[in-house]
Amino acid sequence: MASDYSCNAVKLDSINPKVLECEYAVRGEIENLAQKLQEDLNVSPNSHPFNEITYCNIGNPQSLGQQPITFFREVLALCDHPALLDKAETKGLFSADSIKRAFTILDQIPGRTTGAYSHSQGIKGLRDAICVGIEARDGWPADPNDIFLTDGASPAVHMIMQLLIRSKNDGILCPIPQYPLYSASITLHGGTFVPYYLDEAAGWGLEISELNTRLETARSKGIHVKGLVVINPGNPTGQVLAERNQQQIVDFCKKESLVLLADEVYQENIYVHNRPFHSFKKVARSMGYGEKDISLVSFHSVSKGYYGECGKRGGYMEVTGFGREIRNQLYKLASVNICSNISGQILTSLVMNSPKVGDESYECYATERDAILSSLARRAKTLEYAFNSLEGVTCNRAEGAMFMFPCIDLPNKAIEAAEAENTAPDAFYARCLLNATGIVVVPGSGFGQVRGTWHFRCTILPREDEIPTIVSHLKQFHNAFMNEYSN
């Protein structure tokens, strides 16, 4: 930060206490240390025992060398600079179906430009295309009026929390461990975070008995529990829910009148054959439940999947079972920010309605997609074995998403050393790992964990050819750490 002079207009004790209270560990202390080390290395490449920072902390694949899907970027470039569409040379530079798709999309935009504000829910033709994709995925109808296009999933989550939460007496059930956007958003909107614990020993299983217990406890304290967050595939846990489990969750929400907030942003990131992704809407509809049985919000994003287009800030939520009056309120909230960015809207329509067999781009598209997904699956497997080979470390397999969440049985001496530095033991481990190897992970305390257990979140995103080196550095560090702090 620039300078520490400031006038008296704003002081820490007079700003919004909810902002002070809010925590977001994914970009917290360890990330700041990584930035500092990066700056050191830029100035003096030999200042640390490693040559580069290895970012395993954030699900940001393209920052680590993953290439964007060609077809998607062709369409985006043509839509942004449609003068190209009139040029003869363009046919040699772009695929025929990207040109066709760009024309189709521009025809759907009033003014035929990505530079105009759209309808507050997003361009109607793009919402239509997204619904085609949802219907192909689920086998159940989707309505473009149910789609709200957003700048990534985060603003959509904030919008729903803002709608639902009145005060500290309103609660939202969230998994532990969780992606800390949820705790941050609930805190910022003044509500109560009601935790339920995933069962690590059962592969991060979600037990209905646990949900029941936590709901009853919250209600006994006077908390009006309004929604249940389920992250499937899981972040930071990587588990994929079984369909039977999803049916139980749907029944629980229906019985208890909870809004089911389904974070389904990793729906394309599945690495095991026995756990296909099922959307909660498909599960609910397959059980015979319609609009009047369950209120459901499904969040999706272009940041994840095989595309990993984080910087585009595109995404949508599909909102069903809310009724006209509530939907009007959501529309009003969306309209206060006018609309989400149009390139993100276009990209969202592309990932939900990608090239089909017979399209000129299909082969290239499918090759790029499959290469990324199969490589991610191999990386997940390699890291799973590596973590489980470390002394005192156990790690569930990553069935989906982009993360591993290994558990470390830290020696007492390490815990004492951490306490002496006034640091959580897992943050202490993560900091030692970073200082020794340049590998950045996020301490488990940022996501929540059973008291007395310690974890960290590690992405599976570094380039595949770098994984062996990372594993080797990790093992070397871990052995040295365990030796140093052995009881």
Place this chain on the structure above:
Amino acid sequence: MASDYSCNAVKLDSINPKVLECEYAVRGEIENLAQKLQEDLNVSPNSHPFNEITYCNIGNPQSLGQQPITFFREVLALCDHPALLDKAETKGLFSADSIKRAFTILDQIPGRTTGAYSHSQGIKGLRDAICVGIEARDGWPADPNDIFLTDGASPAVHMIMQLLIRSKNDGILCPIPQYPLYSASITLHGGTFVPYYLDEAAGWGLEISELNTRLETARSKGIHVKGLVVINPGNPTGQVLAERNQQQIVDFCKKESLVLLADEVYQENIYVHNRPFHSFKKVARSMGYGEKDISLVSFHSVSKGYYGECGKRGGYMEVTGFGREIRNQLYKLASVNICSNISGQILTSLVMNSPKVGDESYECYATERDAILSSLARRAKTLEYAFNSLEGVTCNRAEGAMFMFPCIDLPNKAIEAAEAENTAPDAFYARCLLNATGIVVVPGSGFGQVRGTWHFRCTILPREDEIPTIVSHLKQFHNAFMNEYSN
């Protein structure tokens, strides 16, 4: 909206009352009617006494045919699809400086891709470029650590309101008339909107005596007033503040320890020679005031100016005089949403650091820019004369921005007719205008106005060749309306 069946999980009486209370008239009742009429015309072109809807309600120039600046779009397309940079044909399709700029920008992005999340304040190299632009504009230094890149100005305004407002006891001084983002954001964050009135008779002048009176009144009610919003050039009023007036405002904020929230998104939209734009930071620094004298936030956006890139959702705020601890809280808020969209970030850097004399693109760029700005100035003049020629209508000149805010002296019979329909008289006028001509304006009640006066906001954005027809339809309607409701 799709259907009105819904389950019991969410009801109107159990959602956040701040959401219910919030109003955003720019996309309110009249906009909804316009959408309905548009749908009617799509189905049956002769269903209304006009062939098309004429959108004068929203500052959305490209939706009305304004073309994007070629250089900006070249750079965006190349950054999104950098494979083009390696192709021989590209030199024939793109200007040399757009290719050079794309290389420079990609070099500044970790991973060299627009698909990666950036630093939560935005890509450092782009913030550097923005600071170059601010320094050239102001003649005073700018610090990239002070820049927060955002998805347009709206999320930046929300972020500051979220930071400053604790409860209904915290207030923000805002102009009347105002852009309703401010009232909406203050309501959503639970604060108190403290109005001050611009003096319509003095060309929408901002009087310090008025600020003093309103501040004292609010304080006497126990309101802790934390900030002052100034929109310069004005929305919906179109006035540009004189430098002397800005100095008084700076002194007022300094003396009263108020954060000066300077909405400067129309800084490039100036149509008169005697009122150049001065940023509040330049004014404050020229008075000898530094970081410790005044807390200042300047909001800017790519949606306005001669570029009008609304759909890109790019913008920044420059935050000075806040001190490290508060800045850390702002950084945390930015990091919860991870980052703003990268194309918007790039475009923001381009508008703040556009082609210079000698660059291959310069002539084309300057021609496009000047054509847009001079045409906007002519349109503003034509509409000013037209409004002032109408019976009972007076209208200040638009010195800047994109709007006129004429005052209509409505006959009592019209007011009674409106009351009979339970509608504000200016909304009644706007609805009659829309139904008769297809012209969409926003009723003044959405922006606030002196009690008993009636206005509407009309943009100057329809294509210049359409303005005579619009004026003619407007006159015809207005005469008929005044005849029908004459006292």
